[in-house]
Amino acid sequence: MEFMVCIKQVPDSMTIDINPETGSLIRESAGAKINPYDLSAIEAALQVREKTGGNIHALTMGPKQARFAIREALALEIDNGWIVTDKSFAGSDVLATAYTLSQAILNITEPDIIFCGKQSTDGDTAQVGPEIAELLGIPHASYVTEINHVDKDYIIVTCNMGTYKEVLRLSTPCLVCIEMEAYTPRISSLRNKISSQNKAINELSIGNLKDKDKDNYGYKGSPTKVRKIYVPKVKRESKIIDGDVDKIIDELIEKLNEWGCLNE
């Protein structure tokens, strides 16, 4: 079977710089990592492959440095890594991102199952996965906590719908958005980390996609615009309070008040 995991490189920290004029994140200022939800999607794909066999492709859209995310996926023993990168993709909103990824998937393979993380830790929209499915015209399930059954024709999954659980049967090809807690990501070994450095990463640009119209990608192809992004200020301070319990509590309350932690 063929599997595809869509992954995103996200800032590694909440203390990220913001361009005061455009309101956009300066991604290089915070370091980068694979979106934690996507690590769970990778884990789900690895567990399915262990049962069924097959190939897993990892795909990301992003600038050159997103190769590090693909490298990390390869260290987790993903079979093939893909990056779709082009200047025309800059400024993509969720819809333009989903469109770009769907175009890339059409170029790469015909996956039986596409795995996505439920959402990303930077955008938090949880829309890219379902939109890819819609654009490809395939069924999808969100909030997936368990993949109960997989075969060539259909899969059965359990979804956490908040107050109840839903068990769905989806015909393949299909797309699933994985809950982070459902699949604890494995940690790649040092040996795999090092050997993954020598694996090839496949690169796609707009010229490789079926739709080559730049107006359908990036900022131009995005119907939504971000008005403002800001990060709450974090003050780092610590104090160790010793002594008897009553004194500690008094001093603790006094300190928390001073730091504004008890204010409404």
Place this chain on the structure above:
Amino acid sequence: MTDERLIKDLKLIVDESQVLTDESTLAQKSVDLYALRLLQKHMGWKPKKPVCVVKPKTVDEVSKVLKYLNDNNVPTIPYGGGSGVLAGAETRVDGTVVIDVSSLNSIVELNENNMTVTVQGGTFLKDLESWLNERGYITGHYPQSIDLAQVGGLTATRSIGQFSTKYGGIEDLVLGIEGVLPNGEIVKIKSNPRRAIGPDLRNLWIGSEGMIGIITEITMKVFPKPEKRWLQAYTIPTMREGLDIIRKVMHAGYRPAVVRLHDWLESEKPYGAFMNEGESILLFLCEGSKELCDMEETCIDSIAFSSGAKPVGPKPVEIWFKHKNDAADEYENYGKMGALVDTIEISANWTGIVQIYEETCQRIYNEVPEAVYFSGHSSHSYWSGTNIYFQMGAIPKKNIEDAERIYYQMWQIVMDTTLKYGGSIGHHHGIGKHRTKWLPNELGSSYVMMEKIKDAFDPKGIMNPGVIIQTK
């Protein structure tokens, strides 16, 4: 002597409120931040608790308490901020009393003419730094433990700060020391710019880790707040080439406050946007007067550029600066994840450092299948050499023994390789009770001097048993 009698007697020497026996305090002061325990405690490991924790408020009280404990052969551990990472403050002997020096926390004197400050041993470094900053000065000493550590503990563990290449390690900063010997004698070494009056007695205290007594007061250098800072990062294909650039900068006589070289594994996540895969990154931060800073900027840039380094701007240094102490917050989480994570810092001459880095990395790769991470960086440089700070991660089976087996295997590889190329097994974390087994090989024929120092100052062996010298 029974525990009850011991507690009763101590309450006659200091106020009852200064002798703590509640479970929370005993548990907290029985350990430090020893990495092995941060994992093992999630596998069922339990600390051995001291009988009590005594909190003297004056040097005189330290003296009286120590004399009593010495007269009665009571194992005694001095406790500062608890930020040590090699079990130096861990209670391992039954019947131990911990002396917490946190109440000795006065800033005694700032001498702006001599540019020195005198503080009591329990003064938190971050409090001292803030106090000095308000007056236009800095300590120049910024270890990763700055939020927890106290000046006495930093002196006792021979600490280093992240800006050490300019300001020096604690041994370069400390000018005078007052301490209390196990028999209660209060001894004072006056602050002086330099002396030729026999062996430098300060160095018996600096790095002593509670082996010979308790440090109660320190006089150390202060520096004016820097007028200017220059930040610049470079990428470089290999660690070998990066280390050579640092060597050239040091030999040309420049003293950047920070010069760091991170290998590819450490660089890819924080600095990936600035570099190609597989490259290492070199970070420089110079500070001081504008003239000095401008001169260092021009000269360091010239050395780096002519040696093949590619300038990538100040941003990576800003990222490092912003997140330089984050790792300290993450250690608890690694333990919860079942991951064994630690750092091992060694130093060596320029002639041996590359071999140590390369061979250690290769051996870990070949010999430790459980390893999930192993990287290194140079972060403190000197005329004749530099350090390598190895960062290791492994996933052992979920039991105390397997965690210990892998932990010691990885440590053994680093220690063996370091000694093979003439390096030193400990650059700035000290010896604690963990690194003791390698100390005889480190010191060779001079190990006997260490034993004699211990015997001379602590003939009854009550002071922090098992620290630096293995208990016989």
